[in-house]
Amino acid sequence: MFELDPRNRKPIYEQLMEKIKELILAEVLTVDEKLPSVRMLSKELTINPNTIQKAYRELEREGYLYSANRKGYFVAPIELHADKKVNELKTQFQHLLREAVYLGVTKEQIAQWFDEIEKGEEKSD
Amino acid sequence: MIEAKSVTKKFHNETAVRNINITVKRGSIYGLLGSNGAGKTTLLKMMAGIYRPETGTISIEDVPVFENVFIKKKVCYIPDTLYFFPQNTIAQMAEYYQNIYSEWDASRFNTLKRVFQIDTDRKIHKLSKGMQRQVAFWLALSCMPSVLILDEPIDGLDPVMRQKIKNVLFQDVADREMTVIISSHNLREIEDICDHIGIMHQGELIVEKELDDLKADTHKIQVAFKSELQEKHIVDQLEVVHQEKRGSVSVLIVKGEESNIKRIVRSEKPFVFDILPLTLEEMFIYEMGEVGYEIENILL
Numbered sequence: 001m002f003e004l005d006p007r008n009r010k011p012i013y014e015q016l017m018e019k020i021k022e023l024i025l026a027e028v029l030t031v032d033e034k035l036p037s038v039r040m041l042s043k044e045l046t047i048n049p050n051t052i053q054k055a056y057r058e059l060e061r062e063g064y065l066y067s068a069n070r071k072g073y074f075v076a077p078i079e080l081h082a083d084k085k086v087n088e089l090k091t092q093f094q095h096l097l098r099e100a101v102y103l104g105v106t107k108e109q110i111a112q113w114f115d116e117i118e119k120g121e122e123k124s125d
Numbered sequence: 126m127i128e129a130k131s132v133t134k135k136f137h138n139e140t141a142v143r144n145i146n147i148t149v150k151r152g153s154i155y156g157l158l159g160s161n162g163a164g165k166t167t168l169l170k171m172m173a174g175i176y177r178p179e180t181g182t183i184s185i186e187d188v189p190v191f192e193n194v195f196i197k198k199k200v201c202y203i204p205d206t207l208y209f210f211p212q213n214t215i216a217q218m219a220e221y222y223q224n225i226y227s228e229w230d231a232s233r234f235n236t237l238k239r240v241f242q243i244d245t246d247r248k249i250h251k252l253s254k255g256m257q258r259q260v261a262f263w264l265a266l267s268c269m270p271s272v273l274i275l276d277e278p279i280d281g282l283d284p285v286m287r288q289k290i291k292n293v294l295f296q297d298v299a300d301r302e303m304t305v306i307i308s309s310h311n312l313r314e315i316e317d318i319c320d321h322i323g324i325m326h327q328g329e330l331i332v333e334k335e336l337d338d339l340k341a342d343t344h345k346i347q348v349a350f351k352s353e354l355q356e357k358h359i360v361d362q363l364e365v366v367h368q369e370k371r372g373s374v375s376v377l378i379v380k381g382e383e384s385n386i387k388r389i390v391r392s393e394k395p396f397v398f399d400i401l402p403l404t405l406e407e408m409f410i411y412e413m414g415e416v417g418y419e420i421e422n423i424l425l
Contacts, residue, residue, distance in 0.1 A: 001254055011337045012317075039299040046292045049299035050156055052335070057209040 004045065012047060015053040023083055024064055025077055035065065035073045126151045127172055127272060127304060132181035134167050137392040141167040143328035143334060144181070149321070154294075154301035156315040156336070158327030158409060160418055166205065166276055166307040168325070172306065173202035173274050185272055198227055201270035203261045204276040214261055216245040218266055219267065221222065228270040233265040238291050255281040261407075262290055275307045279314050316405040322408065326416050336405070342380060347389060348398040350375045364388050366411050378403070378411050 002019045004012065023029045035041075042049040056073045059065040066072045081095065100110070128151040134142040142164040149155045159165050162347055168177045169182050174197050175191035182189055188196050223229040238245070241259045243252070249260055257279050265273060273294075279287060295302040309315050315322070322339060324332040333341070342365075350356045356375060360368070363386060367378035374397055379386055381401065390398055403411075410420060 006317075011340050013337060039296070042295045042299050043292060044290060046295060048318060048320055049295055050153060054320075 002041070002045065002049075006106075013058065014053045014056040017059055018049075020055070020059060021064060021088070025088075029075050029079050031075050031100065033075045035075070105123055126182070126187075126367065127185050127306065128166070128187075129172070129178075129183045129202040130181050132168075132178045132183055134164075134171060134176060134178050142171070145325075145328075147323060147330060147331050147333065149304055149306055150297060151304050153321055154298060154305045154307065154319045155321045155323065157306060157308040157323050157325065158245060158310075158312065158315065158364050158388065159308075159399060159411060160327075162327075163325040164328040165325055169202070169274050169308060170204075171202075172272075173197075175202070189254060193421050199271040200274065201263055201265040201268050201272070202274040203278055205280070206259050207261050209257070211250065212248060213250075214246050214248050215243065215263070218260070219245070219264060220251060222264050224398070226270075228269040230267055231271050232287075233269065234263070237266060237293070239262050240293060244385075251259035253281075255286070259286060259290075260280055262293075266293060269301070270299075271303060273305045275305065276339060277309055278307060279309055279311050287314070294318075309400055310408055312404070312406040322405075326413060326418060331416055332412050339408060341383070342405065343403050343411070344379050344381075344383060344386060345401040345403050345407070346377050346379055346386065346390065347374055347397060347401065348377065349396050350393060355393040355395075356363045357394050359390055366415060378390060378407075 002016065002023075003020070004015050005080055013072050020035070029035070033077070035056065036044070038052045041047070041052050045052075056065060056067075060067055060073065065072050065074055066076045097110070127147070129145055131138070132142060132145045133140065145164075145168065147168075157165050157168070170179050172190065173423040174183075174193060177191045184190060185196050185200060188198070190196050211223070214220075219234055223231070232400050243256060243259065243263075246373055249257060252260065258278070262278070282290065294303075294305060298305065303345065307315065307318065316336070320334070320336055322336050323330055334342075348356070348359070350359075360377070363377070364380040365377050366380060369376045387400070413419070
C-alpha cells in the first residue's frame, strides 16, 4: 500500500509520514480507517518497526492520526487536519512564490493569476 | 536493555575500550560504527559476556553478563569469524544449540528452513562462506534470544538473503521486542536497519544518537553569493564543520537546526541555496574528521 523510494535520502520515517499524509489528503485513507499495524507494515516493507512507530507517533502529534489504546492507529476526523492541509499548501506555495519573485514576477501579476483561477480559466501566462 | 557503565578493557598494554558508557534500549536496533581497530569487537564480546571488563560493568536487563549462565541463555552472538564443530551437519549443530539454549524453538527452526532453503543434512564446513553465515543466523534466530549481537553480519550475504534476514529480524523486533546490536562498515545497510547509532574511535564512543536526530542535526548546503564578504558573514554565524568550494558555489556541512540555518543563509540573499540531505556515510566521515581521522589523499 505504501511504496518508498530507497534512493530518496530523506529519513524513512519522514518519507512514510509524507506518503500517509498524501493518502489522507487525497482521501484514499478515509476518516476512522485503521492503518496497517506496525508489525504488518514492518514485515511488508522490511522497515525497522521502531521507524514505523515513530512515523505514526509523529502523525498523531500533528493531528493526522489518532490512536485507540492498543488497537492501533486511525485516520483523524477532517476538522482536525484541515488547518494542516492549508499550512502544508502554504509552504509549497511559498516555495513557488519565492522562485517567482526571483524571476521578477510582480504582485499584480500574481493577483491576476488568482483572478484567472477564480474565473475558472487556467492560463499559464 | 543493554547497559555499559564506564567500561575499560585492556590487552597487555593496549587499551582496546576506554571508559565507555552505552545504553541500548529494549526493542531497539543499535548500529555500532567506527574506524578499524576502534574496539567495536571488544565491546561486543564484553556485551556477549565473553570478555571481562577491567573496570566498569556491562549488564543486560540489569544483571552483569560475564559468566552469567542465566542471562547468556537469552543472548545470541554471531561473531565476525564463525565457528562450527568440525564435520557437523546443520541438524547436528541445531541439536547442540537446543541443549544449550532453553528457549530453543524447534518449530521456528523448521519455519526458517523456508527462508534459508539449505538441506539440514549437509556438513557446514562444506558450505560456502555466505551459506555458513546463513546457518549462523538460522541457529541464532531459532534460539529466540532477547538480545542479538551481530559483528559484521552482512559480509558475504547476497542482496536477496540480506533482505530476507532483515525481514525476519524486524519481525522479531516487532513481536518480541528483541534488542539487536550490529557492528558494520556497510553504512548504507546500517542506515536502513538501525534506529540508534554509536560511533567509536580509538576505544572511545564519540557519538551516540538516534539516527534521525543525527540526520536532522547535520546538513549539507550549497550556496552562492554575490560577494565573498556575504559568504564569510554567514559562515561566521553558522557551525560549519566542513567547507568546500566548487567554482563560485560553496558546499558547507553545517550543524544545527534546519530552520535556523535557512534563516541565516537567506538573510544574505544568496543566488543559489539548496539544502541536501546527508547520507550516513558522509556523516561518518565528517564526524571522524572532527576527531582527527580524516581522508587525506596521499600522492604516490
